[in-house]
Amino acid sequence: MIKKYVIERRSWIMLFILQQLFIIFVSFFDSTIPFQSTLYLVFLSMILFSIFFVIRYNKETKFYRSLEERDNNLDLTSIAGPESPFEKIIENSMTNQTELLKQTASHNLMTLEQEKDDLLSWIHEVKTPLTAMHLMIDRLDDETMKMHLTYEWLRIHLLLDQQLHQRRIPFIENDLYIENTELETIIFDEIKTLQSWCIQKGIGFDIDLEVPVVLSDAKWLAFILRQLLTNAVKYSKSSDIMINSYLRADQTILEVKDGGHGIDPKDLPRIFDKGFTSTTMHQDTAATGMGLYLAKKSAQSLLIQIHVKSTLGEGTTFTLIFPQRNEFVNITSV
CATH class of the missing domain: 3.30.565.10 (Histidine kinase-like ATPase, C-terminal domain)
Structure with missing residues (x-):
């Protein structure tokens, strides 16, 4: 994070360093300005700037560290409170996007549940005539015809079974009974x-x-x-x-x-x-x-x-x- 912060603030840091070098440069060529005193002031400025840098680093990166450490979900409670206007803009944008995603996910889940229920109902409805068809096939006297029809019935039965379980797999944890x-x-x-x-x-x-x-x-x-x-x-x-x-x-x-x-x-x-x-x-x-x-x-x-x-x-x-x-x-x- 410190590396990212330095990169983010490099223009300010470079400006401060150039200012100090400029002061030293002017003092060196202007005999009316005591050069030793100027170096001392520049040294004190560097110390103050370093203290200021550390304080601002901890304050300005708190919000972004919480963003970096949070889980990739829709829960924003782990994010630190924003302290600057720009951080508030980011928080408001994330909150709005999260609410929109939650609404979209809720709508999609309801739609998916409805489609799943409709398909499951259709499969169960199809199974009723399929069962009746199997009983009629069993009554046939022509063994060759009976064998072929049973095979085709089995294919339909297995395909319907796959569809039924495919729709249930996303919710399989609710359907398990270990014994x-x-x-x-x-x-x-x-x-x-x-x-x-x-x-x-x-x-x-x-x-x-x-x-x-x-x-x-x-x-x-x-x-x-x-x-x-x-x-x-x-x-x-x-x-x-x-x-x-x-x-x-x-x-x-x-x-x-x-x-x-x-x-x-x-x-x-x-x-x-x-x-x-x-x-x-x-x-x-x-x-x-x-x-x-x-x-x-x-x-x-x-x-x-x-x-x-x-x-x-x-x-x-x-x-x-x-x-x-x-x-x-x-x-x-x-």
């Missing part, structure tokens, strides 16, 4: 939903859960696994998908491994980006690029780490690393 969750129950429920699709592709599951229970939110964990299993089924060939859980360094690890196409190494750093779709299968117009992005966002709120390893042409393994029990105290402060 002991049975992995087997969640996994089998998700597999049952994907059953017709798996039968169509000739895909089975090899499940080995050394750790059957994790501490997490059942609903959001199910959503994360739904995205991983959907991804695994979509890109798998006719081979089993392996799901394993085990302990490592007092943390529960859950792996979902498929024997599918694999992911190109250049795509790996981007697969969790919003809207990203594979560059090797870019012709897949059904891909939205949202599933893994939403899974990652949800996992962050649950303190779950998601890692991926893949070999092109051999398959992909997604790994969920659950937090230790004492880490959940951080969720309440998110």
